[in-house]
Amino acid sequence: MKDNTRVNHPPAVAVPADNRPLVAPIFQSVKFSFDDAAETQRYLHGEREGFFYSRTANPTLRQLELSLAQLQGREDCLLTGSGVASVAASLLSLCKQGDHVLAFVESYAPTRYIVQHLLAKFGVTHTLLSIEDLAGIERVLRETPTRLVVFESPTNPVTKIADIEHLTVHARRAGCLTVLDNTFAGFHNHGAYDVDIFLHSLTKYASGHGDVMGGAIIASRPLIAQMRKDVSTMGPTLDPHAAFLIQRGMRTYFLRYERQCANALVVSRFLSTHPRVKRLFYPGLDTHPQHLLAKRQARDFGAVVSFELDGGHEEGGRFAAALQFFSIAASVGSTESLVMPPQLLGPGEFTAEQRAASLITRGTVRLSIGLEDAEDLIEDLKQALGRAFD
Numbered sequence: 200m201k202d203n204t205r206v207n208h209p210p211a212v213a214v215p216a217d218n219r220p221l222v223a224p225i226f227q228s229v230k231f232s233f234d235d236a237a238e239t240q241r242y243l244h245g246e247r248e249g250f251f252y253s254r255t256a257n258p259t260l261r262q263l264e265l266s267l268a269q270l271q272g273r274e275d276c277l278l279t280g281s282g283v284a285s286v287a288a289s290l291l292s293l294c295k296q297g298d299h300v301l302a303f304v305e306s307y308a309p310t311r312y313i314v315q316h317l318l319a320k321f322g323v324t325h326t327l328l329s330i331e332d333l334a335g336i337e338r339v340l341r342e343t344p345t346r347l348v349v350f351e352s353p354t355n356p357v358t359k360i361a362d363i364e365h366l367t368v369h370a371r372r373a374g375c376l377t378v379l380d381n382t383f384a385g386f387h388n389h390g391a392y393d394v395d396i397f398l399h400s401l402t403k404y405a406s407g408h409g410d411v412m413g414g415a416i417i418a419s420r421p422l423i424a425q426m427r428k429d430v431s432t433m434g435p436t437l438d439p440h441a442a443f444l445i446q447r448g449m450r451t452y453f454l455r456y457e458r459q460c461a462n463a464l465v466v467s468r469f470l471s472t473h474p475r476v477k478r479l480f481y482p483g484l485d486t487h488p489q490h491l492l493a494k495r496q497a498r499d500f501g502a503v504v505s506f507e508l509d510g511g512h513e514e515g516g517r518f519a520a521a522l523q524f525f526s527i528a529a530s531v532g533s534t535e536s537l538v539m540p541p542q543l544l545g546p547g548e549f550t551a552e553q554r555a556a557s558l559i560t561r562g563t564v565r566l567s568i569g570l571e572d573a574e575d576l577i578e579d580l581k582q583a584l585g586r587a588f589d
């Protein structure tokens with residue numbers, strides 16, 4: 200073997216079966232080989248276990264898929280390179296021309312874009328309601344044959360709580376699938392409800408550290424099998440190294456989520472008594488209009504706290520800039536605290552009615568609470584609220 204051949208065929212190192220690493224290795228390999236064409240064909244025909252090409256399946260991704268499916272209480276999972284890839288790929292895979300989708304004003308803006316623009320290009324129609332319009336939801340599901348209901352809870356940014364029981368009962372009765380983007384609530388919440396498909400941005404609480412992106416589609420084995428071929432052919436694959444980092448993040452998922460919730464509760468209690476805060480949105484406070492529903496549906500209330508500042512863009516901008524421990528940045532669920540001032544939370548292309556339903560005003564501020572000391576966060580918010588109105 201010449202050296203230029205040797206560098207392309209490095210020696211294989213086998214780990215004995217009774218000698219396991221505690222952390223699974225990263226299978227940073229695009230290709231997996233069988234000994235002969237017959238075994239390769241058996242794999243490709245679904246007649247044996249194995250791996251062949253990492254766009255379709257990879258052992259590092261498989262470990263994360265199984266782990267997330269178990270946590271969410273479903274049979275199977277399909278990973279993608281970002282959260283929006285999970286939304287786009289699942290909706291494109293599940294819908295066909297002529298289908299109708301029910302979505303909500305309060306949904307994550309890119310999800311609304313996918314429904315209103317991307318699916319619409321392929322002849323999929325939609326209705327956009329407020330998540331609080333229970334009568335409207337019943338009416339649409341009764342009168343319009345609907346393929347999917349796509350929703351979130353708590354919603355972004357004002358933490359409205361969807362009535363999951365109501366939605367799933369009426370959707371099931373209408374023969375319509377439910378898709379819950381469960382990113383804000385997490386894998387440990389909502390699994391007991393009759394939801395068909397859960398979506399998650401792994402960029403948020405799963406990875407937790409703000410250094411890697413990913414998405415997950417979690418559902419029954421037949422639904423995932425049906426979507427896997429479409430999604431892997433669209434190609435939004437998660438890289439094995441990213442899957443490894445997310446798996447590592449998951450080891451501290453509960454510790455982080457619980458502490459971030461505890462910090463968020465302390466911060467919301469402080470903000471709710473501040474004279475410059477007109478209205479506070481945190482489902483863990485009993486002043487939240489849906490506190491009881493939130494408590495019935497979920498084990499905890501998340502790390503996103505929003506409020507309406509007694510001011511507009513100018514005060515909101517000064518407040519955000521004056522904060523020391525909150526960075527002005529997109530995303531939520533990281534170990535460090537983040538702030539989105541009102542000018543960055545624009546409600547987009549809404550009608551006046553939809554804008555009113557969104558509850559987003561010129562004073563809305565969104566906070567994502569991290570793992571800093573709660574007292575430090577409160578001191579920081581106090582001084583920045585003072586500076587905002589200097």
Ligand SMILES: *Cc1c(COP(=O)(O)O)cnc(C)c1O
Binds near residue numbers: 284286307
């Ligand atoms: C962030 C987010 C997404 C998109 O996730 P990315 O990983 O940023 O693509 C989807 N849904 C919700 C609710 C989110 O918060």
